[in-house]
Amino acid sequence: MIETDRRGALGLAAALPLTSALPPLASALLAGSAAHAAESGAAAWDLGDLYPDLPAWDAARKEVVAALPRLSAYKGTLGQGAGAMARALEDISAVTLKLMRVYVYASLRADEDVRVAVNQERNAQVEDLYAAFGEATAWTSPEVLELGRDKVESYIAADATLRRRFAYSLRKTLRLAAHTLDARGEQILAAVSSPLSGPDTIRGQLFSSDIPWPTVTLSDGRTQRLDAQGYTFTRDAPDRDDRKKVMDAFFGELGTFESSLGAAMAAKLKGDVFEARTRSYPSSLAAALAADNLPEGVYRTLIAETDAGLPQLHRSFQLRRRMLKLPDIHYYDIYPPLVSLERKFTLADMRTITLKAVAPLGPDYVRRLGEATAAKWMDPLPRPGKRPGAYMNGAAYGVHPYLLLNLAENYEGLSTYAHEWGHAMHTLLASSAQPFELSDYPIFTAEIASTCNEVLLAEYMLARAKTAEEKIYYLGMRLEGMRGTFFRQAMFAEFELKMHEMAEAGEGLSGESLTRVYLELLKRYHGPDFVIDAPYAIEWAYIPHFYSQFYVYKYATSIAAGTWFAHSILKGGKAEAERYLDVLRAGGSADPVDIIKASGLDMTGPDPYRGLVADFSATMDQIETLLG
Numbered sequence: 142m143i144e145t146d147r148r149g150a151l152g153l154a155a156a157l158p159l160t161s162a163l164p165p166l167a168s169a170l171l172a173g174s175a176a177h178a179a180e181s182g183a184a185a186w187d188l189g190d191l192y193p194d195l196p197a198w199d200a201a202r203k204e205v206v207a208a209l210p211r212l213s214a215y216k217g218t219l220g221q222g223a224g225a226m227a228r229a230l231e232d233i234s235a236v237t238l239k240l241m242r243v244y245v246y247a248s249l250r251a252d253e254d255v256r257v258a259v260n261q262e263r264n265a266q267v268e269d270l271y272a273a274f275g276e277a278t279a280w281t282s283p284e285v286l287e288l289g290r291d292k293v294e295s296y297i298a299a300d301a302t303l304r305r306r307f308a309y310s311l312r313k314t315l316r317l318a319a320h321t322l323d324a325r326g327e328q329i330l331a332a333v334s335s336p337l338s339g340p341d342t343i344r345g346q347l348f349s350s351d352i353p354w355p356t357v358t359l360s361d362g363r364t365q366r367l368d369a370q371g372y373t374f375t376r377d378a379p380d381r382d383d384r385k386k387v388m389d390a391f392f393g394e395l396g397t398f399e400s401s402l403g404a405a406m407a408a409k410l411k412g413d414v415f416e417a418r419t420r421s422y423p424s425s426l427a428a429a430l431a432a433d434n435l436p437e438g439v440y441r442t443l444i445a446e447t448d449a450g451l452p453q454l455h456r457s458f459q460l461r462r463r464m465l466k467l468p469d470i471h472y473y474d475i476y477p478p479l480v481s482l483e484r485k486f487t488l489a490d491m492r493t494i495t496l497k498a499v500a501p502l503g504p505d506y507v508r509r510l511g512e513a514t515a516a517k518w519m520d521p522l523p524r525p526g527k528r529p530g531a532y533m534n535g536a537a538y539g540v541h542p543y544l545l546l547n548l549a550e551n552y553e554g555l556s557t558y559a560h561e562w563g564h565a566m567h568t569l570l571a572s573s574a575q576p577f578e579l580s581d582y583p584i585f586t587a588e589i590a591s592t593c594n595e596v597l598l599a600e601y602m603l604a605r606a607k608t609a610e611e612k613i614y615y616l617g618m619r620l621e622g623m624r625g626t627f628f629r630q631a632m633f634a635e636f637e638l639k640m641h642e643m644a645e646a647g648e649g650l651s652g653e654s655l656t657r658v659y660l661e662l663l664k665r666y667h668g669p670d671f672v673i674d675a676p677y678a679i680e681w682a683y684i685p686h687f688y689s690q691f692y693v694y695k696y697a698t699s700i701a702a703g704t705w706f707a708h709s710i711l712k713g714g715k716a717e718a719e720r721y722l723d724v725l726r727a728g729g730s731a732d733p734v735d736i737i738k739a740s741g742l743d744m745t746g747p748d749p750y751r752g753l754v755a756d757f758s759a760t761m762d763q764i765e766t767l768l769g
Contacts, residue, residue: 184253184527187517190540191246202243205270208236209277216280216324220288223300230307233278238538238577240274243267245537252545254526255349265342268335275331280324285314306578309730317431320420330419337416340409341688344402348685349528352398355390359383367391369529369683374549377476384473392677402682403652410644413690425641429691433583434732439745440634443697446747447631450754453761454628455668457620460761464617464768471672472663475624478552479617479764480610485550488521491558498559498601499594501710502718510566513541518565521558523547530685533561535568538577542568552602552618556595563594571728582725584695585733590725592696592703595622600711609767616764623757626700627750632666634694637687655681701749704756705742 192198215229244267251257251264285293293311297303303311314321322330354368360380365371365387372391378384395402410425417428430437462470464479486494492514496507518541520527528545535542542565548554567590571580599622603615639658644650660678667673686693706721720740727736737744 184249184520185517185522186249186520186543188246188249188543191242191249191537198243198246201239202267202270205236205240205243205274208239209273212236212274213277213280216284219281219284220292223296223303226296227300227302227307230281231302233281234306234578236274240270241536241538242540244271245534245540245543248534249543249545252528253520255346255528256526268338272332272335275334276328279327279331282314282317282321283324283327285311286318286321290315306576309579313432313434316434320422320428320431322420326419330416337412340405340412341685344405344682344685344688347398347401347405349526352394355394357386357390359386367394370523370547372683373529376473377478379477379481381467381474384477385471388473388674388677392679392683395682396676396679399652399656399679399682401652402679403650403655406640406652406655406682406687407644407650409688410640410650413641414644424645426638426691433585433734435585435734436745439698439734440638440691440694442745442747443631443694443750444635444638446750446754447628447635447697450628450750450757451666451668453754453758454624454666455670457624457757457761458668458671460764464764469672470670472667472674472677476621478614478621480614482552482611482614484552486552486555487550488548488558491548491555494555494601495559495562495594495598498598501597502722503715506566506722509569510562513565513569514562516541518542519544519546521546521548531557531561533564533568535565535572538572538580552614556598556618556622559594559598560591563591566590566594567725570722570725574726575728575730579730580728582728583733584692585698586724586727586736588695588699589702589706589737592626592700593707593721594703595626596704596707597711600707613764613767616760616767620757620760620764623700623704623753623760627697627753627757628666630693630696630700632662633684633686634691634697636662636681637691637693640687652679652682698744698749701753702737702742702744704753705749706740708756709741 192201212233215232218229219226247260247263247267251260253260255261288296293315297308297311321327348369352368354366354371356364356366357375358364359375359378360383365375367375367387367390372387375387376384376391378387413425413428417425420428422428422431426440427437430440458470458475461467461474461479465474465477467474496511496514499510500507521544523529527547529547531544531546531548533542533544537543544561544565546557546561548557564587567582567587568580571582599615599619603612603619606612606615636659639662640650640655643654643658648654656678659681660673660675663673663678663680664671681687684693706717706724709717710721724736724740730736734744742749
């Protein structure tokens with residue numbers, strides 16, 4: 142996952158998210174320091190690259206606060222000429238860059254331990270500062286629109302700074318004219334950005350500190366606290382009774398908060414509808430796609446092609462039932478690997494293997510990844526109080542990305558490691574090739590970088606498997622990757638669209654109604670021979686991505702694109718790798734569909750999704766051949 146970005150005026154913001162192995166001593170130090178950090182309760186990353194200490198951070202925050210009146214004072218000056226426009230936009234951009242760094246530091250400190258109130262307060266302080274910054278610069282888009290396309294284009298032609306750094310954002314502003322309010326309206330919308338983020342904050346705090354997560358005793362005598370991380374680590378338990386116990390306990394506890402979590406989601410959806418209607422969009426979906434100039438057909442084609450591919454998904458569940466020797470298949474049976482692999486991957490192993498797996502991307506990519514993974518940019522291991530999940534935050538342009546991970550020493554942990562470092566490399570490549578204003582790549586391309594790395598890793602591991610059982614393991618993990626990232630995320634996308642349509646139609650929104658809709662989707666996606674236990678339908682509340690509007694579908698489009706790129710690189714060579722790396726280097730310098738299309742892949746038609754379904758089917762064919 143790439144951390145959700147914060148955008149300034151005219152979209153001016155940075156992305157928001159070796160040729161040999163490490164020498165043995167460096168590997169030991171890398172693994173040892175991370176383990177020590179986890180044991181001591183300290184984060185393993187070094188935030189000193191952002192600010193040496195909290196007073197330095199607070200001084201930078203105050204500088205941003207002090208700059209806001211100056212930015213407001215530029216109002217009315219853009220029409221004084223190309224130079225005047227360039228000066229105003231350069232100053233706004235410089236303050237934006239500083240604000241992004243202030244945000245990154247506060248956000249990372251807050252995520253180190255969500256129980257530390259003072260860090261949560263600093264993070265909330267920055268959220269309020271973003272709202273104030275938005276108010277101070279809300280006049281920019283209306284003023285650009287007032288100048289009109291001809292005058293703006295004449296300014297771009299006359300000024301090199303406008304051409305190189307601001308032309309894309311200015312033209313995007315002109316494109317969105319019908320959905321831009323006057324200066325006062327934009328100021329009001331900027332002011333409400335902080336309260337509209339409240340539902341996400343409430344949901345996060347419930348999960349991190351308020352829900353009394355249960356502890357279960359597994360069949361091997363081990364006890365496990367089932368918070369979000371504990372659930373993720375144990376839902377694939379080899380013993381079926383353990384898996385059922387884990388899901389019953391986790392979703393059972395979550396279900397007791399159904400009303401509160403439903404209220405939080407309902408408030409979030411109403412906020413989305415409010416913003417869409419205020420900007421005169423026909424729907425929340427149209428509003429969400431507009432910034433990246435994505436045709437609505439991309440979203441609906443994905444759902445339609447996924448629906449057409451459901452027979453293959455149903456086939457995979459029956460293959461799973463057969464291989465696990467189950468009399469029937471339940472929802473708690475979808476996570477255990479098709480065959481077991483008694484192999485642990487230490488943090489040093491993850492680094493070494495990932496560097497080798499991405500070798501097809503070229504020596505420069507491997508060298509830069511090797512240098513990055515050797516630095517203290519990552520907090521890799523779980524510990525009490527730490528934010529769950531995994532993300533890359535690349536919003537501190539001019540510094541470097543930071544990665545929060547909660548890795549288990551298994552293949553899933555290895556895959557997560559490769560995934561998030563794919564995001565980090567995207568940030569490094571875009572930041573090296575683009576000025577700050579064009580480095581902020583959209584999520585639509587962001588997840589391509591991470592999923593391509595996952596595919597390269599899976600192919601690397603499969604090629605080096607020594608036994609049929611090991612090959613089946615990696616093929617099974619590939620199958621699970623496509624199920625989880627394509628079919629499952631498309632199901633989420635369909636659910637998210639349905640939620641917004643309910644909100645737009647004024648239907649009653651509650652935890653109970655959302656659970657009912659989600660259960661219907663679970664049954665359709667998993668097929669008539671799959672048992673869905675009704676209490677598990679509260680799973681929608683477990684998915685944090687629903688609080689990032691229309692985010693999840695991009696995982697599905699991205700694995701389709703990432704798989705296409707990975708296969709073209711493995712079948713081709715340097716030219717194919719360079720075309721792919723050009724997508725990463727492009728950052729946010731053009732519309733994402735156009736960036737991808739220039740590399741030879743058209744995401745507006747059905748072919749990428751049909752290709753993914755065909756690959757899914759072919760993987761099952763390989764497994765069945767090995768089974769005999």
